[in-house]
Amino acid sequence: MEPPNQTDISKFILLGLSEDMDLQPFLFGLFLYMYLLCVIGNLLIILAVRSDSNLHTPMYFFLSNLSLTDICFTSTTIPKMLVNIQTQSSSITYEDCLIQMYFFMVFAGLENMLLTVMAYDRYVVICHPLRYMIIMNPRLCCLLLLISWFICLIYSLLQILLVLRVSFCRETEIPHFFCELAQILKLACSDTFLNDILLYFVTCLLGVIPLTGILFSYSRIISSIMGISSTRGKYKAFSTCGSHLSVVSLFYGVGLVVYFTSRTAHPSRKGSVASVMYTVVTPMLNPFIYSLRNQDIKGALRKLVSRGVCYQ
Template identity: 65%
Template sequence: MERGNQTGVENFILLGFTDDPDLQSLLFGLFLFMYLVTVLGNLLIILATISDSHLHTPMYFFLSNLSLADIGFTSTTIPKALRNIQTQSRVITFAGCITQICFFFVFGCQDNLLLAVMAYDRFMAICHPLHYVSIMNPRLCQLMALGSWLISILGSLPDTLTILRLSFCTNRKIPHFFCDLSEVLKLACSDTLINNIVLYSVTIILGIFPLTGILLSYSQIFSSILRISSDRGKYKAFSTCGSHLLVVSLFYGTSLGVYFNSVATPSSRMSLMASVMYTMVTPMLNPFIYSLRNRNIKVAMGKVLRKMVPLNENVDARLP
């Protein structure tokens, strides 16, 4: 296979889903709809938590950060996929590919860390309710949120920077709709041992450790709930963490599904479709999960929408 100099790499080719123009049009409409719903839904949650004083609590503060991370996560991949379908071009520059990988790791790690922080918040609320207000104070919450963002940014740098040392072959076709790091490494002609070590190390530290923290938190939560004598008390306690538990199941279920599927059948069409679940579907469903199961969020989102409607009516009234 012909080797290529890394400094001479100008672009990669994203093969995407299909060459069929009819299916591409269908995918464009579907992805555009999912992206708009994701951005608008998560933006509504952010505006609701900011505008309603009743939602100025740790749980909703972390939820607004999760919504921001979901907007960034989907914005890293979907707009480029939409542009490629619309322009019938599959090219992504080397710099664009590196940038996409970097931000994909930043927002993906942020999702992991925030879900772990939210699990700890629920653990404190249910297992230590008397000390919850004093421990989960605004300063600690802000430090935890800021820390998760900084760790995510720093955690994305090793994977991103180690790509710069690689040289790539003339075959630069990526069988994906975005620059997936594992697929990019397969195109390298130089040794990728260091890259794989870094990739698995970062995955363990920023992926497995947060998941372990979530599992430990919920083991304590379920133990505390089982000790509650009344059924009503058990239901009330479980309802406070039901939405978060569902989001965790969706995020890690689809992510692990993609990983195990890629191990069993590398570069398969099923792996590509499974990636859609955690890059598009899960971030889109998060606002619905939290709003449909939470009366406070529904009320706050209704207030935000009502503030927007009169503004439009006033504008219409001034029109000739």
């Protein structure tokens, strides 16, 4: 007998972070606080960049797009989690699960691509400072952003189209607080060979290759910085990419932990707890990292706040 196709599945069950009902109010408050902090922090970065003409440069153009991506990335998972906790419901419809997976992959991939583009931007400004504005012209910046969007939209669509051909035998439980592709494929009762091949291919394309590009950029940056004679000059050069390096280390460090956790044959809530760092904490910390280590952002934020006070 052939297994029923995916139309027989009306919903999935998201097991969340904990089944302890006494812990749910704490989790709701904690994640609501982190979500609001993430949205407000990244929104302030976007407003600061747009309002200050001194920040209309390639570096801050990509930073504002990274902040927008962080807001969207977090918004694909946390609101649904908060609704489920508040309503004491752990279900998500089949259609909503596919939509959540699609946008999660889009914005996760876009964040990865933007960090790679920003590494190239830092490479140009350190290694080719006199030609920086010529190389990183507005046309190239927009082109790099459009290419990043195009790649992420297409590969995410391919993933979802392949999921549509997967069969599920019954309503299934996902040991996570959102629909993650790797966990969904483990619940299938039909062949997922093509899905697995595409998943590993995309992991290489949007994981290994961008990381290699980032490492190459920073190897050239470090080589150039070491060639600077004065200590002050070395510090100034390194400070221009210190924030980005911190964000990259956090993003890839947490991402690797989550990836290897999700590869286990018997997934557990440990993987979902690790994903919290990847999906919530990292986007929340990004604006703090950039604002605390960047005098230009600090100045723009002060102007933005003082302007808001004056309007009141």
